[in-house]
Amino acid sequence: MAIAQMTKVMIVSYREEAAKLLEALQHEGIVQILDAERAMVTKNWPELHIEGQRPRNLEELIGRLSNGIAFLKSHFTGKELTSALRPRLVIDSGKYAAITNSDENVKLLVRTEALASRIEQLGDDKNHYLSVLKGLDPWVDFDEPVESLHGFESANGFAGIVANQKLSELTEALDKVGAVIEEVSVSGKNHACIVLCLSTSASDVHKILRNFDFETTNFEGMEGTATELIKTNQELLKKTEDDLAATLNDTEKLAERKTELKILFDHYQNLLSREKTMAFAPETDHTVIFEGWTKIKDYARLEKVVSKFSGSSVGKIDISEGEVPPVEIDNNSAVRPFEVITRLYGMPAPTDVDPTAYLAPFFALFFGLCLTDAGYGIIMVAMMWWVLKKIQGDTKAPWMMMSCSILTIIAGALTGGWFGDSVQVLAINKFPWMNNIRESIMLFDPMSNPMPFFKLSLGLGYAQILFGLCIAFYNNIRRKEYVAAVCENLSWLIFLNSLVLYGFFKSHESLGIISTLAGWFALSQVVVIFLFTERNSGLAGRIGGGTFALFSTVFYLGDVLSYVRLMALGMVTAGLGIAVNILVKLVMDVPYVGFILGALLFVGGHMFNLAMSTLSSFVHSLRLQFVEFFPKFLVGGGHDFRPIKNTYEHISIEDKQ
Amino acid sequence: MDYGIALCIAGGAVATFMTGIGSSIGLATAGRSAAGVLADKPERYGLLTLLVVLPSTQGIYGFVIGLMVMLKLNMFGGGLQEAVSMAVGFETLAACLPVAIAGMFSGIHQGKACSGGILMTAKRPDMCMKAGVVYAALVEFYAILGFLISFLALNMGIVFPAAVTG
Known part of the structure; x- marks a missing residue:
C-alpha cells in the first residue's frame, strides 16, 4: 500500500x-x-x-495494417468473436508465432490493399457509367451521331438542357442573334435542345445560354448515336457491377482472415516500441x-x-x-480497484504517500450515501457480478463499483430506501411485512427527518478532512520534516478540534471549563500557525503568510460544508424514486392494462433514476476526494512509471504450455 | 383560498427553478468548452468530465430545498392538519431565497470558471486538479452557504402545522 x-x-x-x-x-x-x-x-x-532516426518504414507498415484491418472489418459478414467487454481475441501462442514468422503475412496485407484499391476503382467506374447514362438519357431521340455536333466549318453547335419555362424566352433571345434552337425531347421539367449558330456569333450565343441556365451536355470523346452510346455504357456498367460483386465476394472471404492482420498489427506495434527505444538510446x-x-x-x-x-x-x-x-503505486488486492481513482487524478509525487488505501473506504461510503437506495444497490451488485464474469483484462473498475454497490445496499437499508418509497407506497397493501422488515433495519428516514443525514454528512466530511491532516502529519514525520509536521499539520489538527470543542461546550454551563480550555488551545495554535506557516520567509512574508493561513480557516469550513452534497444527492435519488412511484400508482388505476403499464414505468423510471444517480454519485464522490481530501496531504504531479512492455490492442496471447 | 401554502410552494419552485437555471447555464458553458477541446484531445475526457459536471451541484441543492418544502407541507402524505398561515408562507418563501439566488449566480459563474479550467487543461493537464477544479469549486462555496441557510431556516426556523396522520 x-x-x-x-x-x-x-x-x-x-x-x-x-x-x-x-x-x-x-x-x-x-x-x-x-x-x-x-x-x-x-x-x-x-x-x-545520437540523432536517432524514427523507424518510418515500420510506422508506415503499421498504418497500412490499421487501414487493412478497418477495410476487412467493414466487409466482414460473419459473427464477431469480440465484444465491448471482450475487445481482444484470445490467440494461442503457437498461432501467434506461426503468423508473425510467416512470409505469407505481408502477402495478405498486399492482397487486402489490392482488393481495397480495386473496389474503390470499380466504384468510381460504376459512378462514371451511371453518370454518363443519366446524361445520355434525354438524347435517346437524337438520331445523329453526337460527334456531328462538332467540326462545322463556320458554325458552332451546343447540346444541353434548359428548363421548360425558359425555353420560349431563350428561343426569342437566340433568334435575335441569328441562332436556332431545336427541341430533341422533354423529360420532366426540362427540355433537351440543340442550338446552332454561326461561329461569328458563338460568344454572344454562349452568354445567352449562360443567362438562361442552359446546362451544356458534354459529348466530348464520344462517337455514335445516343442509343448506341447508351447500349455500350450499359454493357460496361453491367461488367463493372459484375466485377465489383466478384471483388466484394473475394473481400468477404478474405475478411475471415482479418485476425491475422490484427496479430500482425500488435506484433509490429511492439516491434516499433523496441525500435524507437533502440534508435534513441x-x-x-x-x-x-x-x-x-x-x-x-x-x-x-x-x-x-x-x-x-x-x-x-x-x-x-x-x-x-x-x-x-x-511513480508507480502498489496496493493489495482489496485496495487495488480504487487505484482507478488515484490514476484519474494523476500520480502522487515521489515524496507523497499513495492515497489509494486512504480514499478507498471514504469513496465507497460516499457513493453509497449519495445513492442511498438498497434496491439500486442490489441491481448494481448483480450487474457488476455479470460484468466481472464477462469482462476481459483489467477488472479494477468493476470491482470498485462492486464495493460501492454493497455499501449502497447498506446505506439504503439503513435509511429505508428501496426503489424510492415503493415498499411504503406500492407494496404496503399486499405485502405489509415488507414494510415491517424495512422499518426494523432502518436507522432514520431522511425524507421525514433529514437532520440526522445532515449531521452524518458534515460529520463524515469533518472526519475525512482531519484524516487528511493526519496523513500529512504522518508523511512529514516519515520524511523527518518534524517542524513542518508540527507547524503545518498538528497545529491545524489541534486548532480545528479545539474550535469544535469550544463551540460544542460553550452552551453547556456545567462543562464550561472544557470550552475555556479548548479556547486557549485554539488561541495557542493561532500563534503557531500565524508565526510558523511561512517560517522560511522574512518578517513581512511571515505576517502575510500567517494571515492568509489563518484566513484559510474559512476554506476548511467550506470544505466541510461541501460534504452536505452527500445528503443532497441521497435525497435527490429518493425524491426521483418517489416521483416514479407516484406515476406508477397513477398508471396502475388504468383499467385492464394498468398493471402492465405500471410495471413498465416502474422498471423504466427506476432504471433512469439509477443511471442518472449513479453518474452523480460517482462524480460527486470523486470530487470530494480530489477537491476536499487530496489537497490536505497530496502534492501530486508525479510522472507515471512506463516500463517498456508488450501491449496488445487486438489480441490476447494465451500460452497453452 | 390558502395563500400560505401557495407562498410555500412558490418558495420551493423558486429554489428549484432558479438553481436549475444556474446549473443549466453553467453546464452548457463548461460543456461547450469541453466539446471544443475534446475534438482535438479526446484523451482528456476523464478530466474534462469532472470539470463539466461541477456546476450541477447548485441544481441539486435547489431541488432538495424544493423537496423539503413539499415534505414540510406533507404533500406526499395527505397534507397538514391546519391551514398554513400567511406568515409561515412568507417565511418559507424567504427561506428559499438564499439557495435560489446564490445557487443561480454561483452556477452560472462556476460554469465560466470551469470553462477556463477546461481550456487550461487542454494545454496543462497536470494543473487540472490543482487549479482548474479547485478554483471552480471555490465559486460553489457561496451556493453551499445559501443552501445551508435555506436548509437550517426550513428545519429550525419555521414552525409548520402538524401533518395529517393515519
Whole structure:
C-alpha cells in the first residue's frame, strides 16, 4: 500500500545482442528506459548522444495494417468473436508465432490493399457509367451521331438542357442573334435542345445560354448515336457491377482472415516500441546504453534477464541531483480497484504517500450515501457480478463499483430506501411485512427527518478532512520534516478540534471549563500557525503568510460544508424514486392494462433514476476526494512509471504450455 | 383560498427553478468548452468530465430545498392538519431565497470558471486538479452557504402545522 521504491539502473549491451536483450526486457515489462535526451549518461558524456532516426518504414507498415484491418472489418459478414467487454481475441501462442514468422503475412496485407484499391476503382467506374447514362438519357431521340455536333466549318453547335419555362424566352433571345434552337425531347421539367449558330456569333450565343441556365451536355470523346452510346455504357456498367460483386465476394472471404492482420498489427506495434527505444538510446561504436528505472523489488529479476546475455551487464547507478524518479503505486488486492481513482487524478509525487488505501473506504461510503437506495444497490451488485464474469483484462473498475454497490445496499437499508418509497407506497397493501422488515433495519428516514443525514454528512466530511491532516502529519514525520509536521499539520489538527470543542461546550454551563480550555488551545495554535506557516520567509512574508493561513480557516469550513452534497444527492435519488412511484400508482388505476403499464414505468423510471444517480454519485464522490481530501496531504504531479512492455490492442496471447 | 401554502410552494419552485437555471447555464458553458477541446484531445475526457459536471451541484441543492418544502407541507402524505398561515408562507418563501439566488449566480459563474479550467487543461493537464477544479469549486462555496441557510431556516426556523396522520 505505497508508492513503489525505484532504483536507477544502467544496462550496457553489445550492439549485436542489444535488440534481443531489449525484446527480453520488453517481455518482462519491468524497466523504463530513458532516451538520450533525458538520460544522465549523455549529459556527462555528450558524445554518446545520437540523432536517432524514427523507424518510418515500420510506422508506415503499421498504418497500412490499421487501414487493412478497418477495410476487412467493414466487409466482414460473419459473427464477431469480440465484444465491448471482450475487445481482444484470445490467440494461442503457437498461432501467434506461426503468423508473425510467416512470409505469407505481408502477402495478405498486399492482397487486402489490392482488393481495397480495386473496389474503390470499380466504384468510381460504376459512378462514371451511371453518370454518363443519366446524361445520355434525354438524347435517346437524337438520331445523329453526337460527334456531328462538332467540326462545322463556320458554325458552332451546343447540346444541353434548359428548363421548360425558359425555353420560349431563350428561343426569342437566340433568334435575335441569328441562332436556332431545336427541341430533341422533354423529360420532366426540362427540355433537351440543340442550338446552332454561326461561329461569328458563338460568344454572344454562349452568354445567352449562360443567362438562361442552359446546362451544356458534354459529348466530348464520344462517337455514335445516343442509343448506341447508351447500349455500350450499359454493357460496361453491367461488367463493372459484375466485377465489383466478384471483388466484394473475394473481400468477404478474405475478411475471415482479418485476425491475422490484427496479430500482425500488435506484433509490429511492439516491434516499433523496441525500435524507437533502440534508435534513441545513447550508444558508442560497439555498445548500446539503456539507462532507466526499475522497482527495487524487480531489480533481481532484471539482473536475471540481463545475465542471460553474455555481452550485456546491468548495475544500479546514483540518482543525479534534481532528477525525479517516476511513480508507480502498489496496493493489495482489496485496495487495488480504487487505484482507478488515484490514476484519474494523476500520480502522487515521489515524496507523497499513495492515497489509494486512504480514499478507498471514504469513496465507497460516499457513493453509497449519495445513492442511498438498497434496491439500486442490489441491481448494481448483480450487474457488476455479470460484468466481472464477462469482462476481459483489467477488472479494477468493476470491482470498485462492486464495493460501492454493497455499501449502497447498506446505506439504503439503513435509511429505508428501496426503489424510492415503493415498499411504503406500492407494496404496503399486499405485502405489509415488507414494510415491517424495512422499518426494523432502518436507522432514520431522511425524507421525514433529514437532520440526522445532515449531521452524518458534515460529520463524515469533518472526519475525512482531519484524516487528511493526519496523513500529512504522518508523511512529514516519515520524511523527518518534524517542524513542518508540527507547524503545518498538528497545529491545524489541534486548532480545528479545539474550535469544535469550544463551540460544542460553550452552551453547556456545567462543562464550561472544557470550552475555556479548548479556547486557549485554539488561541495557542493561532500563534503557531500565524508565526510558523511561512517560517522560511522574512518578517513581512511571515505576517502575510500567517494571515492568509489563518484566513484559510474559512476554506476548511467550506470544505466541510461541501460534504452536505452527500445528503443532497441521497435525497435527490429518493425524491426521483418517489416521483416514479407516484406515476406508477397513477398508471396502475388504468383499467385492464394498468398493471402492465405500471410495471413498465416502474422498471423504466427506476432504471433512469439509477443511471442518472449513479453518474452523480460517482462524480460527486470523486470530487470530494480530489477537491476536499487530496489537497490536505497530496502534492501530486508525479510522472507515471512506463516500463517498456508488450501491449496488445487486438489480441490476447494465451500460452497453452 | 390558502395563500400560505401557495407562498410555500412558490418558495420551493423558486429554489428549484432558479438553481436549475444556474446549473443549466453553467453546464452548457463548461460543456461547450469541453466539446471544443475534446475534438482535438479526446484523451482528456476523464478530466474534462469532472470539470463539466461541477456546476450541477447548485441544481441539486435547489431541488432538495424544493423537496423539503413539499415534505414540510406533507404533500406526499395527505397534507397538514391546519391551514398554513400567511406568515409561515412568507417565511418559507424567504427561506428559499438564499439557495435560489446564490445557487443561480454561483452556477452560472462556476460554469465560466470551469470553462477556463477546461481550456487550461487542454494545454496543462497536470494543473487540472490543482487549479482548474479547485478554483471552480471555490465559486460553489457561496451556493453551499445559501443552501445551508435555506436548509437550517426550513428545519429550525419555521414552525409548520402538524401533518395529517393515519
